[in-house]
Amino acid sequence: MAANYWASTQRRHWLFTREKLADIRDGLRERDKVTHSQFPLPDQRLLNIYFNQQLIKLGKRMSTRQQAIATAQVYLKRFYTKNEIRQTNPYLVLTTAFYLACKMEECPQHIRFVVGEARGLWPEFITHDVAKLGECEFALISEMSSQLIVHHPYRTLTELQTDLSLSSDEVALGWSVINDHYLTDLPLLHPPHVIGIMAIIIAVVFKPAHPGNFGNSAQSALAATMRDGGMNNLAYALSDKTGPGAPRIHKLVQWLAESDVDIKAVVECTQELLSLYEVWEQYSEKHCKELIGRMVKSKNLDK
Amino acid sequence: MFTPLSTEALDASRRPGAYVSKVRVRDRYHIVGFISSGTYGRVYKAIGKNGQKGEFAIKKFKPDKEGETIQYTGLSQSAIREMSLCTELSHANVVQLEEIILEDKCIFMVFEYTEHDLLQIIHHHTQPQRHAISAPMVRSILFQLLNGLLYLHTNWVLHRDLKPANILVTSSGAIRIGDLGLARLFYKPLNSLFSGDKVVVTIWYRAPELLLGSRHYTPAVDMWAVGCIFAELLSLRPIFKGEEAKMDSKKTVPFQRNQMMKIIEILGLPRKETWPGLAAMPEYPQLQSLVLHRQPAHFHRGPNLEGWYQSCLKNGAYSASSSVGTPGADGFDLLSRMLEYDPVKRITAEQALEHPYFANGGPISGNCFAGIESKYPHRRVTQDDNDIRTGSLPGTKRSGLPDDSMMRAAKRVKE
Numbered sequence: 251m252a253a254n255y256w257a258s259t260q261r262r263h264w265l266f267t268r269e270k271l272a273d274i275r276d277g278l279r280e281r282d283k284v285t286h287s288q289f290p291l292p293d294q295r296l297l298n299i300y301f302n303q304q305l306i307k308l309g310k311r312m313s314t315r316q317q318a319i320a321t322a323q324v325y326l327k328r329f330y331t332k333n334e335i336r337q338t339n340p341y342l343v344l345t346t347a348f349y350l351a352c353k354m355e356e357c358p359q360h361i362r363f364v365v366g367e368a369r370g371l372w373p374e375f376i377t378h379d380v381a382k383l384g385e386c387e388f389a390l391i392s393e394m395s396s397q398l399i400v401h402h403p404y405r406t407l408t409e410l411q412t413d414l415s416l417s418s419d420e421v422a423l424g425w426s427v428i429n430d431h432y433l434t435d436l437p438l439l440h441p442p443h444v445i446g447i448m449a450i451i452i453a454v455v456f457k458p459a460h461p462g463n464f465g466n467s468a469q470s471a472l473a474a475t476m477r478d479g480g481m482n483n484l485a486y487a488l489s490d491k492t493g494p495g496a497p498r499i500h501k502l503v504q505w506l507a508e509s510d511v512d513i514k515a516v517v518e519c520t521q522e523l524l525s526l527y528e529v530w531e532q533y534s535e536k537h538c539k540e541l542i543g544r545m546v547k548s549k550n551l552d553k
Numbered sequence: 554m555f556t557p558l559s560t561e562a563l564d565a566s567r568r569p570g571a572y573v574s575k576v577r578v579r580d581r582y583h584i585v586g587f588i589s590s591g592t593y594g595r596v597y598k599a600i601g602k603n604g605q606k607g608e609f610a611i612k613k614f615k616p617d618k619e620g621e622t623i624q625y626t627g628l629s630q631s632a633i634r635e636m637s638l639c640t641e642l643s644h645a646n647v648v649q650l651e652e653i654i655l656e657d658k659c660i661f662m663v664f665e666y667t668e669h670d671l672l673q674i675i676h677h678h679t680q681p682q683r684h685a686i687s688a689p690m691v692r693s694i695l696f697q698l699l700n701g702l703l704y705l706h707t708n709w710v711l712h713r714d715l716k717p718a719n720i721l722v723t724s725s726g727a728i729r730i731g732d733l734g735l736a737r738l739f740y741k742p743l744n745s746l747f748s749g750d751k752v753v754v755t756i757w758y759r760a761p762e763l764l765l766g767s768r769h770y771t772p773a774v775d776m777w778a779v780g781c782i783f784a785e786l787l788s789l790r791p792i793f794k795g796e797e798a799k800m801d802s803k804k805t806v807p808f809q810r811n812q813m814m815k816i817i818e819i820l821g822l823p824r825k826e827t828w829p830g831l832a833a834m835p836e837y838p839q840l841q842s843l844v845l846h847r848q849p850a851h852f853h854r855g856p857n858l859e860g861w862y863q864s865c866l867k868n869g870a871y872s873a874s875s876s877v878g879t880p881g882a883d884g885f886d887l888l889s890r891m892l893e894y895d896p897v898k899r900i901t902a903e904q905a906l907e908h909p910y911f912a913n914g915g916p917i918s919g920n921c922f923a924g925i926e927s928k929y930p931h932r933r934v935t936q937d938d939n940d941i942r943t944g945s946l947p948g949t950k951r952s953g954l955p956d957d958s959m960m961r962a963a964k965r966v967k968e
Contacts, residue, residue, distance in 0.1 A: 254708055259641055353630045354637060356737070361627035384625025388655045389572045391628075391636070396653045398637035399738075 255441060259397035264328055266438050271331070278334045285336045289545040292538055295529050297335075298433040300538035301326060301344050306466065307371055308348055312359050316429065316466075321351035321400045323432040325390060331438070332393040339551040340542055341368070341375035346386040354398050374543070375552050403428045406446025414450065414502060424453040426468035427523065434526050440515055447511055448519040452476075454502050473527035574656035581605050581654075582663070584941050586934035593631070593734060597941055598666060598934045608666035609651060613941060616658045623658050632660060635734045638710060646701025648721055648731040661941075667731070668724040669929055671717035671782065677929055679789050685869030688878035691786045693921040694720075696911055697728035698779060703902035705730070706772045711739050715778035716755045717785060726920030739771070756812050757781065757791045761823060762896045764809050764816075766835030773896035776905070780891025787880065788865045792819065808839040817843075819861050820892060828895040858889055883910035 325347040427449040582599035594615040639650040714735040760777035784792035795812030871879040890900035
């Protein structure tokens with residue numbers, strides 16, 4: 251539920267172990283080996299970056315809130331644990347996820363408007379027919395068993411802002427880190443409060459050199475710092491409860507020690523984020539676009 | 554009987570990748586009859602088949618039609634809300650969802666079947682002549698209702714449409730809050746709770762802050778409705794039975810003058826001294842003009858909810874020595890705290906459950922029918938429509954976006 255993550259369908263049905271998630275994906279691949287070898291796709295995280303950029307483009311002209319984009323990204327992840335991406339038109343699925351997330355996050359957009367905007371962006375992949383999106387909405391809801399309420403880590407960040415006396419720069423950086431975690435499998439692997447705390451730690455430990463301008467993603471601000479021995483700083487800060495270090499970090503570490511938060515999980519999340527920033531350097535929008543386009547066109551998935 | 558192929562099956566044969574439901578309603582349920590209809594669609598009674606045991610109420614949302622063919626046009630926001638909330642919620646006093654089936658361009662929400670509801674129970678007590686609902690039964694109903702509401706509120710869910718017809722009662726006397734079609738989460742919503750749905754809650758149960766145009770409403774709106782339901786259980790009539798002012802051609806929401814008057818007649822005028830936020834209400838000037846233009850005697854008589862309560866007890870023959878018992882002075886105190894003008898001061902569900910009305914006077918049964926001899930009539934189930942298929946429905950064209958709360962509110966006037 252909204253207040254109660256512990257009883258939520260998100261915790262009961264949409265939280266996986268790493269092994270389980272790998273099994274599910276292997277299963278999808280096994281079912282359709284031929285298509286898999288015929289249509290290679292980039293690393294899942296690179297695809298996620300591409301999808302996220304498309305969602306942001308779609309949301310831009312409709313003044314959509316970040317949380318609706320985040321919910322749409324979670325819907326995509328859930329949907330693709332049940333369906334092989336190569337059997338779908340990803341442009342239709344992401345437009346539908348966006349349309350549904352906007353309704354769920356109480357910033358609804360008219361279906362005709364959404365289809366119109368999507369056609370403006372990807373005319374070769376989205377038809378005029380709004381019924382296509384309506385039908386895809388049925389598939390999306392059905393595959394998610396109508397479990398549409400998503401708990402986001404943004405709330406942990408804002409709730410702890412005062413307790414941990416976070417500066418506005420730290421909150422902004424933490425917010426961008428949360429935006430970035432949707433590009434990984436983390437939303438399917440860890441509860442939102444663990445992600446939220448990871449974002450706070452990163453924001454406090456890796457104080458960015460040029461505060462105030464992180465944009466949507468924290469990648470540019472953090473990638474280099476985290477790579478250049480930043481992880482050691484983090485491990486050091488977290489393991490040493492009494493030693494020196496900045497008083498801000500000291501206070502945070504103490505707070506963590508007193509809370510019930512799973513520190514191991516937080517560290518794991520941090521590593522996942524670091525590896526996202528590494529893989530990000532290989533990202534090419536053009537490459538993703540070509541591979542997806544070829545797959546959709548040759549399989550007639552847009553028909 | 555010849556059953557034509559569903560449109561879905563035809564579609565699917567034409568086009569690979571088309572949506573086909575993995576579960577089919579008619580494979581799992583046998584439709585026994587028709588229960589009710591609303592702007593959202595229709596409700597059917599069903600029994601499980603193929604190993605599925607028990608009785609069910611299946612709510613079928615109306616599909617959209619373009620000409621003769623039913624089309625996917627995007628689900629309404631209220632359907633999405635009800636589906637997502639019911640999927641998360643689980644409490645003994647909130648209606649239990651069994652499953653949701655998306656098939657043939659329609660949504661079927663399958664709920665447990667409830668034999669009664671408060672509207673029907675209140676009605677039964679006016680037939681053939683008025684006879685009061687016993688005080689212990691009212692107490693049990695109210696306690697269970699508040700218990701369910703506390704669960705909703707602690708989970709940041711506002712019901713927003715509490716009224717006797719939506720309070721379901723099982724044959725074993727358990728209360729279930731039903732129809733979450735207007736329910737919404739209120740934890741830091743992206744849009745204010747005002748935008749999107751301009752009209753909320755059946756007018757008779759609508760809280761004064763909503764009548765005065767409040768944009769920042771809270772769980773207190775549900776508590777006002779509970780107060781109205783409490784009063785109605787005791788008097789067997791809606792306490793504030795106003796006439797709804799219709800929306801004008803510009804679709805602006807009118808000030809509900811008549812409804813406000815009905816409240817003032819019993820509670821007296823709201824005052825800035827006791828309700829500090831009053832003067833900031835958007836419709837406050839309307840309230841003032843109401844005072845200026847009409848000044849009947851009751852405006853100056855002062856609050857007389859107590860008078861209303863005493864005559865209600867008298868009419869219902871409620872007394873400590875009678876067979877129906879009495880809700881007593883504690884009952885009045887609780888009612889007056891629920892019908893508090895200022896939403897900030899209005900009693901919460903949590904506080905209400907600890908009120909002397911429940912704390913005193915012995916145990917409360919989880920079966921509201923406990924100790925009651927007479928039987929209540931079963932829910933009316935008609936046979937004129939037990940065809941749940943899409944084709945049998947008169948469809949209306951609606952756009953996917955607007956919340957249908959306005960249509961629902963308008964329809965209620967006729968009820």
